[in-house]
Amino acid sequence: MLKLNNIEVVYLNVVRVLHGISLTVEDGSVVALLGANGAGKTTTLKAISGLLKVEEGDVTDGSIEWEGRRIDHSSAQEIGKLGIVQALEGRRVFGHLTTEENLLVGAHNRKERHIIHQDLEMVYHYFPRLKALRHNIAGYLSGGEQQMLVTGRAMMSAPKLMMLDEPSLGLAPMLVEEIYDIIKRFNDERHTSVLLVEQNVRIALNIAHSGYVMENGRVVLDGSADFLRNNEDVKEFYMGLSAVGVKKSYRAVKHYKRRKRWL
Amino acid sequence: MAELLQYVVTGIAVGMVYALIALGFALIWKSSSVANLALGQLVLISSWFTYGMLVQVGLPYWIGLLLTIVFAVFLGWSIERFTLRPLIAQPILSLITVTLGVGYFLEGLVSFIWPTSVAALPHLFPKEPVHIGPAVVSQEYLWAAGISLALFGMLSLFFKYHKMGIAMRATADDQLAVQACGVPVTSVFSMSWMFACVVAAVGGVLISLIGGITYGLVETGLKSFSVVILGGLDSFIGCMVAGPIIGLAENLGGGYLTPIIGPGIKDIIPFIIIIIVMVIKPFGLFGEERIERI
Structure with missing residues (x-):
């Protein structure tokens, strides 16, 4: 279980972007984090995954707990080893690597070769299209394929919590549905918790169990998906x-x- | 005819060593887009170090070479750890300037420890020259080419198939995304510097075995720049193709133009090539162009 208690995030020691965010992701649940641009959704994800430190941001108050342990002072790599993975916004594939090499980078922190191989097959099972493109250069894949690749790469770390940042960004509605179906199936079959940042509120609340609405660095509304939908x-x-x-x-x-x- | 063949063989062989040293540039450029301007000085200091171990301390050859490799790894690690890591997330120009500073520091260090300006490594390879058709070539050239090629092959395989190699290439593409995958970028950078120093050291020893140790070794580093620029800044294959081209141009130009234009032309040729390449093909022969989806 992931628990954020009243965290504040400050960039460059001056700009305070999160003013006390609290949220909980139960094991095996899908939680949507909604809000307009600049509300602090991505910052919240980066605070959890530890990537904030790379960008001179800092959690100055509150705490982040994962399975009862505080992780707000751990490095991105340590947090990754605990089973938390973040897929960044905007389909950031490794352009000059092949599809399969991209996926292998996702499994960087894992030791056992045969299990990595199984997981590769698992990702290809969820995204059959990636299997056909396994030796293609990732930079030349279509937008939808790149989003699949980024999601698959996150799956390769065998995460307990997968954080996806706007998987629907810039994709055709049909592709959005396809990707969301796969995320839902992955969550059902593997019991991986999913924390979802999304602008497309309708589709996010379709698969989420609960959600939080953020505005200006605060949570202004939260509740079950049904409650939010209505x-x-x-x-x-x-x-x-x-x-x-x-x-x-x-x-x-x-x-x-x-x-x-x-x- | 014999003369021509000799120029060609030695040119290619020396070019291979340039290519090996150039890998030390490409590796760092590829993973962190920092231009390693200390390349020549890395070659210089490791050659002198080998000289110190073999001649001044008097160690057997294999221990001396082993120590040189260890020294190179340590050098690479400490350059990254103490000068570049504090500058992570700073403008890339600062990082490049720091490598320049490191270069001058190393050069100063060398002239402080080894004030003599010329030295020679003891022979490692058999002295009898080899006859290739009508040409007579000393064995050092062939060994240098072979060792460079072997090391190049090993590094290519590492980058193609090893987990860390793939991660290093991924780092070149997207530093933030690679951290999101749990790859520690600091160790990627540190590893690329270690590799760079090792290839510079091996290249330096090979060149010193051919031409002796002088401060001119710094220029060998500069010539490797022209290899990198001709081959494309981040391409391994580019280095390996461009190296022999530069070596050949240098040797043939030096051999046939010196009587006409005068001495010194040999050393200018690589830089003339740099300028021409920059004008005609800014990405080099094999450089990675930016991928644009259409």
């Missing part, structure tokens, strides 16, 4: 729907303004 504010601001599930009319834009004022 929450008026979430519908209004993140799904573009008004009260009864009908498409929002922009003639009623005054209503929007009034709401924002008392927020």
Whole structure:
């Protein structure tokens, strides 16, 4: 179980971007982290995975616990060894390596060769398309294939917690669904917890068990996926729907303004 | 005819050693995009170190060479650990400047410890020259070429198949993503410096066996720059193809142009090649171009 207690994150000792985030990811669950650009979602993931330190960011207050142990002072590599992996936003494949080499880098921290080989087959089982492309240079794969590769690379570390940063970014709706189906299946079959950062609220809440809505470095709303799906504010601001599930009319834009004022 | 053949054989052989030393540049460029401007001085200091161990201390050859390798590994490790690591995440220009500083420091260190300007390593390979057709070539050249080629092969296999080698190539592509995969980039950098120093040391010893140890060895490093630039900054194959080309150009140009233009032309040729390549093919022969999906 992952537990964030009231963490604050400061970049370069000056810019405070997270003002007390608390969240919990139960074992085997899918948790969605939602919010607009600049809300602090990615920073939250980096705080967990330890990549924050690389970017001169620091967890200045609060604690991050993984299976009862504090990890907010561990390095990215140590955290990786504990079974937490983050797939970065924006399909960052290793462009000059082949598909298979990309996947092997994902298994860098693991020793046993035959198990790595099994996991390679496992990833190819979830993403059959990657198997066909195993000797292709990753830089020339299509966007969807690259996203599959990045997700598969995260799977290769045999994680207990997989953090995915906007897997739907820039993909066609059909591909988004395909990838989300695979993430769901991976979670069901392997009981890997998934922490999902997403702008596409609808699809994220489809597979998530619970979710958190962030704004300006704070959690403003949290609850089960059902609760969030039916929450008026979430519908209004993140799904573009008004009260009864009908498409929002922009003639009623005054209503929007009034709401924002008392927020 | 015999003369031509001799120029060709020795040119290719020396070029192979240049290529080996050039790998020391390509390795570091590939994993951390830092230009290693201390290349020549790395060659210099390890050659003098070997001289110190073999001649001044009087150790047997194999122990001396082994110690040189150990020294090179240590040198690479400490350069990375003490001068480059504190600068991680700083502008890349600072890092490159630091390598320049390291180079001058090493050069100063050498002239401090070994004030004599010329020395020679004892013979390692048999003295009888080899006859290749009409040409007569001393064995050092052939051994130098063979050892360079073997080391090059080993490094290529390492980078193609070994886990750490793959991780090093991945680091060249995306440093943050590779850390997200749990690869410790600091040890990747440190390893690339160790490799670079080892190839520079082996190259240095091979060159010294052919031409003796002088401060001119720093120029050998500079010539390796032209190899790297011709081959493409990050390409191993590029180094191995460009090395012999530079060696040949240098030897043939030196052999046939010296009577016409005058001495010194031999040493200018590699740099003329650098300029021409930069103008015509900025990525070099085999350089990695940026991948753009269309």
